[in-house]
Amino acid sequence: GQNIDQPTEMTATEGAIVQINCTYQTSGFNGLFWYQQHAGEAPTFLSYNVLDGLEEKGRFSSFLSRSKGYSYLLLKELQMKDSASYLCAVRDQYGNKLVFGAGTILRVKS
């Protein structure tokens, strides 16, 4: 089966750092993705991890530990426009199927 857990909501202050956690238990694993989705818009790709460790991309970083079934998305220097839902998704071993977590709604306040 597939089980992906994320916190439902988080609030952070503009300029701060926030970490959004994701734990997963899946029958197969071929990579973990983070997407950002603003209300009423398409999910947009943020980051991808398939090996353990940290991937950094500007203000966004993502970490993966496959042995722990754990990932996090780190957002630095938060901006108001970062207020959105952040979706963790695990790809199955065959490569085409993504299973999404329920998403974390991040609210950035001034």
Place this chain on the structure above:
Amino acid sequence: DTEVTQTPKHLVMGMTNKKSLKCEQHMGHRAMYWYKQKAKKPPELMFVYSYEKLSINESVPSRFSPECPNSSLLNLHLHALQPEDSALYLCASSQASSRQKNIQYFGAGTRLSVL
């Protein structure tokens, strides 16, 4: 260019209507997807096409009928829908090889209301 284009953006239909959702990409991707997303829920996979052949059907009711006329186009034909089918329907595309990153790029979606 990572654009996936979906039309129409909004659709209202009655339970007896027949309508189609359209999706187009020109990134050379050979895998295309339909997802359904209800409010405040994550996208749920419906169908996957790989090299224009249906490879995954997530037990979707037959009132939803996908079609992939060529490598750039994906349609979703709708017939005799129920009010609970009202949702945002998202199309995505990616490379098809299992050895690549295969980032899925999403369209803006069609917001469907069934009356």
